[in-house]
Amino acid sequence: MIEDFTRRGVLATGATAVLASTVAIPSGAGAKETVSPRLRERLAEWRFHLGHAADQERDFGFGRNQRTFAKAGNSTADAAMAKFDDAGWQAVRVPHDWAVALPFARPEKPAGKDSEDAAAAHGFKAIGRSFPGNSIGWYRRTIAVTAADRGRRLWLEFDGVFRDCLVFVNGHIVGRNESGYAPFAVAIDDFLDYDGGPNILALRVDATLGEGWFYEGAGLYRHVDLVRADPLRMPQWHSVVRSEVGADGARVTAATEVFNSGAAEASGTLRRKLVGPDGREVALPDATFRIAPGERTTLDGEARVTAPVLWSVETPKLYRLACEIVVGDRVIDADETRFGIRTVRFDAERGFLLNGKQVKLLGTCNHQDHAGVGSGIPDALHAFRIAQLQSMGSNAWRSAHNPPAAALLDLCDEMGMLMIVEARLNSSDEEAMGQLDRILRRDRNHPCVIAWSLGNEEPQQGTDKGARVTAAMQAHVRTLDPTRPTTFAFDNSWDHGAAKVVDVVGFNYRTDKIEGFHQSFPTVPTYGSETGSTVATRGAYANDAAAHVARAYDTEHPWWASTAEAWWTIAAARPYIAGGFVWTGFDYRGEPTPYAQFPSISSYFGILDTCGFPKDNYYYYRAWWRPDEPLVHLLPHWTWPGREGQPIEVWAHGNCEEVELLLNGRSLGRKAMPRNGHLAWSVPYAPGRIEARGYNKGRRVTRSVCETAGPAAAVRLTADRRMTKAGGDDVAMLRAEVVDAKGRPVPDADQMLRFSVQGDGAIIGVGNGNPTSLEADVASERRAFHGLAQAILRVGAKPGPILATVSADGLKGDAVRIVAMPADS
Numbered sequence: 001m002i003e004d005f006t007r008r009g010v011l012a013t014g015a016t017a018v019l020a021s022t023v024a025i026p027s028g029a030g031a032k033e034t035v036s037p038r039l040r041e042r043l044a045e046w047r048f049h050l051g052h053a054a055d056q057e058r059d060f061g062f063g064r065n066q067r068t069f070a071k072a073g074n075s076t077a078d079a080a081m082a083k084f085d086d087a088g089w090q091a092v093r094v095p096h097d098w099a100v101a102l103p104f105a106r107p108e109k110p111a112g113k114d115s116e117d118a119a120a121a122h123g124f125k126a127i128g129r130s131f132p133g134n135s136i137g138w139y140r141r142t143i144a145v146t147a148a149d150r151g152r153r154l155w156l157e158f159d160g161v162f163r164d165c166l167v168f169v170n171g172h173i174v175g176r177n178e179s180g181y182a183p184f185a186v187a188i189d190d191f192l193d194y195d196g197g198p199n200i201l202a203l204r205v206d207a208t209l210g211e212g213w214f215y216e217g218a219g220l221y222r223h224v225d226l227v228r229a230d231p232l233r234m235p236q237w238h239s240v241v242r243s244e245v246g247a248d249g250a251r252v253t254a255a256t257e258v259f260n261s262g263a264a265e266a267s268g269t270l271r272r273k274l275v276g277p278d279g280r281e282v283a284l285p286d287a288t289f290r291i292a293p294g295e296r297t298t299l300d301g302e303a304r305v306t307a308p309v310l311w312s313v314e315t316p317k318l319y320r321l322a323c324e325i326v327v328g329d330r331v332i333d334a335d336e337t338r339f340g341i342r343t344v345r346f347d348a349e350r351g352f353l354l355n356g357k358q359v360k361l362l363g364t365c366n367h368q369d370h371a372g373v374g375s376g377i378p379d380a381l382h383a384f385r386i387a388q389l390q391s392m393g394s395n396a397w398r399s400a401h402n403p404p405a406a407a408l409l410d411l412c413d414e415m416g417m418l419m420i421v422e423a424r425l426n427s428s429d430e431e432a433m434g435q436l437d438r439i440l441r442r443d444r445n446h447p448c449v450i451a452w453s454l455g456n457e458e459p460q461q462g463t464d465k466g467a468r469v470t471a472a473m474q475a476h477v478r479t480l481d482p483t484r485p486t487t488f489a490f491d492n493s494w495d496h497g498a499a500k501v502v503d504v505v506g507f508n509y510r511t512d513k514i515e516g517f518h519q520s521f522p523t524v525p526t527y528g529s530e531t532g533s534t535v536a537t538r539g540a541y542a543n544d545a546a547a548h549v550a551r552a553y554d555t556e557h558p559w560w561a562s563t564a565e566a567w568w569t570i571a572a573a574r575p576y577i578a579g580g581f582v583w584t585g586f587d588y589r590g591e592p593t594p595y596a597q598f599p600s601i602s603s604y605f606g607i608l609d610t611c612g613f614p615k616d617n618y619y620y621y622r623a624w625w626r627p628d629e630p631l632v633h634l635l636p637h638w639t640w641p642g643r644e645g646q647p648i649e650v651w652a653h654g655n656c657e658e659v660e661l662l663l664n665g666r667s668l669g670r671k672a673m674p675r676n677g678h679l680a681w682s683v684p685y686a687p688g689r690i691e692a693r694g695y696n697k698g699r700r701v702t703r704s705v706c707e708t709a710g711p712a713a714a715v716r717l718t719a720d721r722r723m724t725k726a727g728g729d730d731v732a733m734l735r736a737e738v739v740d741a742k743g744r745p746v747p748d749a750d751q752m753l754r755f756s757v758q759g760d761g762a763i764i765g766v767g768n769g770n771p772t773s774l775e776a777d778v779a780s781e782r783r784a785f786h787g788l789a790q791a792i793l794r795v796g797a798k799p800g801p802i803l804a805t806v807s808a809d810g811l812k813g814d815a816v817r818i819v820a821m822p823a824d825s
């Protein structure tokens with residue numbers, strides 16, 4: 001490891017030194033030279049093969065004759081050696097989750113209820129102890145190294161590998177990282193061949209054990225970069241930028257670390273400037289240094305920005321700190337750190353304040369998987385997920401229960417989504433503190449990050465031990481980032497234990513207890529760290545326990561939880577509650593509450609399903625989280641053959657003052673919409689058209705219509721974006737909807753839909769949001785579920801048009817044209 005990330009290491013460096021900051025990783029594939037000699041290259045293409053946790057030969061001889069660890073570089077596993085032939089291995093592109101392509105299965109040897117529960121929690125994928133042949137993954141690739149690299153420092157930056165990753169370079173074990181969520185770096189320059197190679201990277205990733213109680217994926221599911229730099233350089237996360245905003249502008253301070261990893265003393269100048277969102281530059285004074293070999297120094301500087309453009313949810317404007325190390329007249333190293341100028345504060349009376357203004361946290365908790373690709377989420381899919389939540393009015397995300405991908409944070413910065421970053425472990429042991437240390441260093445320049453969450457429903461939350469552990473973590477947060485508060489998601493013990501330590505006390509569910517807490521502890525800021533959570537199957541309107549179906553009215557929830565309306569009504573009316581984070585924004589794999597048995601493989605908690613298709617509750621939140629935009633949403637659909645004359649429970653979500661319901665043109669009455677509530681009617685079914693009209697101040701402002709559909713006749717295909725970027729990484733999200741001859745959605749359609757692509761692109765995964773579907777994700781066909789399916793189209797390397805089509809037996813197909821623009825356009 002090039003940085004000493006352990007707690008001991010941190011203490012040894014004096015802990016007051018500000019060591020690091022976020023390096024904005026350039027998106028897109030291939031090498032991108034910033035300035036000589038620093039070069040950052042994204043390593044997207046790898047060869048992949050499953051190994052074996054129990055059979056040494058099928059694990060490429062790993063551990064053979066106990067020699068893997070005997071002599072460095074000489075006698076490790078075959079697959080780690082340069083001469084190994086990986087021609088038969090699968091070509092994969094990172095982000096890659098190998099678990100998502102595995103079949104669904106119950107554990108082969110169910111060892112009682114626990115093993116079924118654990119398998120359910122992880123989404124019934126055939127991985128883990130019962131599946132040793134699926135639980136080890138090997139990755140290999142070459143890297144191009146030339147004579148010009150001799151003398152440079154080269155290192156790999158992994159943003160997260162699931163999990164327990166052993167890194168080999170030319171047969172040498174060069175690094176190991178246990179955590180499935182924390183970033184890590186590995187120095188490799190000692191192990192390279194500079195005279196023509198080949199130079200082989202190999203990774204052995206062991207996902208036998210999980211960390212969470214939810215689907216976690218497996219493998220290289222986040223980005224990997226290779227960085228080359230001069231021995232006199234800025235290390236990873238080298239700068240921390242802070243700003244104080246006052247009446248006369250912002251005072252911006254920067255602390256940048258310079259590391260002399262060369263053999264001789266080095267001196268030079270650190271040149272820095274701030275670059276504003278409008279391109280305007282403000283220089284910091286030059287700082288000179290003289291550093292002994294192997295030593296580091298931190299150089300402080302400051303600048304005043306007059307009339308700063310403040311970062312906010314509505315105007316997520318970013319600044320950059322550009323740094324150069326100059327020796328003589330040569331630029332030896334150069335890099336940038338993105339940041340935003342803004343203030344955040346939690347207040348016990350006023351809730352959350354961004355730039356001094358009260359902002360209610362309209363949040364969701366989310367795990368990190370999506371239909372089709374599992375946890376291997378391309379950057380553009382992160383952006384799609386943020387946009388789906390923002391369309392509902394959401395402004396905040398809690399990364400439950402682990403640090404998020406750096407790519408997600410970059411996009412939250414750019415798109416204006418606030419983020420609570422959560423540590424995976426509530427512990428002060430060396431491993432957990434090392435993880436926390438790396439996360440703080442990686443993430444503390446992101447303006448989107450508003451708090452550090454140090455625990456979630458920990459068994460020790462209400463104990464002295466929990467308080468001590470949390471205090472140790474908090475002390476480290478204070479050292480590396482005194483600008484943000486700490487928090488913790490409690491499901492009890494709000495008035496003792498770790499709750500006495502952290503700055504902001506989170507309530508998981510039990511939103512109704514916040515008022516009493518506030519009265520007893522009027523100086524402690526609070527919010528709902530998990531709220532709701534309604535369980536629902538998208539498009540279903542009757543419970544069916546045998547079929548594992550939960551109706552999508554806002555009525556069903558587990559005993560510890562509540563409906564959307566119940567928690568939001570409480571939080572909305574109390575300014576001291578900073579807001580809440582619904583469990584969850586999206587359905588996720590695993591934890592199929594309330595039907596935690598096979599074949600339910602994903603959660604029912606989402607406001608949106610695993611594809612990001614809205615369930616009806618989406619419109620409840622959208623109504624009250626975007627109150628200035630008139631909305632009415634009717635449920636259920638209006639296609640109930642055979643139920644003529646029978647009562648149908650009809651609801652309207654919406655924010656208009658009054659709603660009138662009409663069936664086939666006949667008014668069924670006008671009702672006042674309760675604030676933060678909904679309206680309900682019982683309507684005898686007659687096919688045709690049901691309509692809800694929304695009125696404000698007596699004027700009709702919007703409406704929602706459902707019409708009885710005829711038989712399925714066609715599929716309609718749309719894409720979230722028509723313009724994409726060539727290069728191999730961008731994706732367009734395709735939505736296929738089954739409609740009747742008149743273009744009306746067919747609510748129960750379940751035809752098999754087949755996707756295909758002409759041009760340089762490929763379907764990398766499909767989904768339909770059905771929590772009981774055991775169909776393959778890595779495929780190009782999928783049954784519609786309640787009329788909808790999704791396909792993820794990855795754009796290839798070459799610019800040009802791409803035609804995506806959908807077809808289905810007996811239905812008229814459809815096509816959508818996507819354009820891949822040149823990557824640098």
Ligand code: GAL
Binds near residue numbers: 401457491508583593
């Ligand atoms: C919470 C927990 C979440 C999830 C949820 C399901 O207690 O923090 O991770 O398990 O329950 O309701």
